[in-house]
Amino acid sequence: MLNLDPGMIIWTWITFFVVLGLLYKVALKPMLAAITEREDSIRTDLDEARRQRDEAQALLDKHKKMLAEADAESQKLIREAQDLAQKSRTEIVEKAREEATTLVAKAKEEIEKQKEDALKTLRAEVVDLALGAAEKVLTQTIDKEANKKVVDSYLASMPKTIKN
Amino acid sequence: MFLEQHEAVADTAAAQQENIGAFIQEHISNSHEWHLPGLHVHLPHFEPVNILGVPVDFSITNHVVMIWLAGLFLLVMFTLGYKKNKKVPSGFGMLLEILVTFIRDDIAIKNMGEENGKRFTPLLVTFFMFIWIANLMGLVPLFSTATSNINVTAGLATITFFATQLYGIKTSGPIGYYKNLVPHGVPILLWPLMFVIELMGLIAKHVALTIRLFANMTAGHIVLFALLGLIIIFKSYFVAPVSIGFAVFSYMLELLVATIQAYIFTVLSALFIGMSLNPEH
Numbered sequence: 001m002l003n004l005d006p007g008m009i010i011w012t013w014i015t016f017f018v019v020l021g022l023l024y025k026v027a028l029k030p031m032l033a034a035i036t037e038r039e040d041s042i043r044t045d046l047d048e049a050r051r052q053r054d055e056a057q058a059l060l061d062k063h064k065k066m067l068a069e070a071d072a073e074s075q076k077l078i079r080e081a082q083d084l085a086q087k088s089r090t091e092i093v094e095k096a097r098e099e100a101t102t103l104v105a106k107a108k109e110e111i112e113k114q115k116e117d118a119l120k121t122l123r124a125e126v127v128d129l130a131l132g133a134a135e136k137v138l139t140q141t142i143d144k145e146a147n148k149k150v151v152d153s154y155l156a157s158m159p160k161t162i163k164n
Numbered sequence: 165m166f167l168e169q170h171e172a173v174a175d176t177a178a179a180q181q182e183n184i185g186a187f188i189q190e191h192i193s194n195s196h197e198w199h200l201p202g203l204h205v206h207l208p209h210f211e212p213v214n215i216l217g218v219p220v221d222f223s224i225t226n227h228v229v230m231i232w233l234a235g236l237f238l239l240v241m242f243t244l245g246y247k248k249n250k251k252v253p254s255g256f257g258m259l260l261e262i263l264v265t266f267i268r269d270d271i272a273i274k275n276m277g278e279e280n281g282k283r284f285t286p287l288l289v290t291f292f293m294f295i296w297i298a299n300l301m302g303l304v305p306l307f308s309t310a311t312s313n314i315n316v317t318a319g320l321a322t323i324t325f326f327a328t329q330l331y332g333i334k335t336s337g338p339i340g341y342y343k344n345l346v347p348h349g350v351p352i353l354l355w356p357l358m359f360v361i362e363l364m365g366l367i368a369k370h371v372a373l374t375i376r377l378f379a380n381m382t383a384g385h386i387v388l389f390a391l392l393g394l395i396i397i398f399k400s401y402f403v404a405p406v407s408i409g410f411a412v413f414s415y416m417l418e419l420l421v422a423t424i425q426a427y428i429f430t431v432l433s434a435l436f437i438g439m440s441l442n443p444e445h
Contacts, residue, residue, distance in 0.1 A: 012315065016290070
């Protein structure tokens with residue numbers, strides 16, 4: 001059982017190396033090459049997929065950012081427009097109010113002036129009237145009856161109303 | 165054969181026991197015959213050839229035939245099972261590929277590193293498959309276990325040994341390689357002693373590799389035959405169920421051991437070659 005037999009050892013070597021050589025040529029070499037090739041292709045595919053995913057992610061991020069920017073921009077524009085509108089509205093209202101105030105003041109002034117004019121005219125008229133009447137009275141002081149007649153006729157000769 | 169033995173041992177209990185021992189011995193050891201049902205193949209006997217003063221017997225013994233059959237079976241298995249032009253294998257080819265990938269990734273690359281692991285994968289795959297098939301053949305009736313012959317395991321272990329020396333010298337040069345045997349940081353005065361010890365350790369490792377496979381494969385078969393021999397020794401049918409039960413159990417155990425030993429031999433070979441390739445580790 002334990003006796004050494006060099007022939008057997010040599011047969012083992014021969015057999016093993018023949019098997020190793022043939023197996024390598026027949027199966028192991030193509031097999032290992034195929035395994036390596038497959039692994040490489042899987043690795044490159046994975047890398048490619050990872051790269052593409054990163055790219056897509058970056059693109060998505062970029063788009064999101066762009067969208068957010070656009071959103072912010074539009075918000076800003078709207079706000080600006082609103083501000084502008086508000087401002088111009090206030091301005092217009094202010095201006096209108098001012099104009100109205102001026103107009104009212106002007107009208108008041110005009111009225112005042114007209115009134116003044118009318119009063120002046122009236123006053124002159126009254127003076128004229130009084131003078132005319134007095135003149136008539138002075139020129140025709142014959143009797144009381146005649147005077148009364150003169151005044152009445154004078155009054156009748158006057159227009160019915162006074163217009164200014 | 166069993167019946168012949170049975171008739172032969174029918175005399176006395178002592179003679180029986182002796183003959184059972186002889187029967188087991190005969191069954192385990194190498195022979196110049198191959199017993200097939202109804203046919204005793206007498207294998208060719210050659211005169212020993214003198215090589216360097218040592219008589220070497222190149223006779224085709226039973227175990228030589230067994231390792232040839234193991235190699236043939238291995239080659240047939242890989243040739244038929246693996247289709248070259250298929251990019252993704254299926255069925256048996258896939259199983260072979262899983263085995264090869266396992267040996268490459270978990271044995272070769274783990275113990276030798278990426279580059280060397282890939283280089284030595286064919287050797288390790290052949291080691292594993294060859295030893296495994298040779299081990300399992302011992303469990304198939306009509307075949308015998310070539311790996312329970314110490315010369316076969318020694319032959320395989322010397323391949324590992326020469327691989328470690330050859331590739332160790334190839335990578336670090338003859339002086340560098342043998343200098344690296346001594347661990348770093350050893351005082352210079354201890355160098356001669358350490359060198360001798362390391363050299364002995366180197367040889368002992370491979371002797372252990374030889375003995376481990378041989379002893380495991382031999383022991384299992386001895387147990388198996390001893391259990392069956394109990395039936396004849398006790399001359400009782402009542403022993404048979406117990407014996408057969410235990411024999412079946414140890415047969416199952418042997419299937420496991422056959423696989424484990426092939427695996428261990430491969431792993432240790434990878435480890436030894438890896439160690440001689442990367443002495444710093």
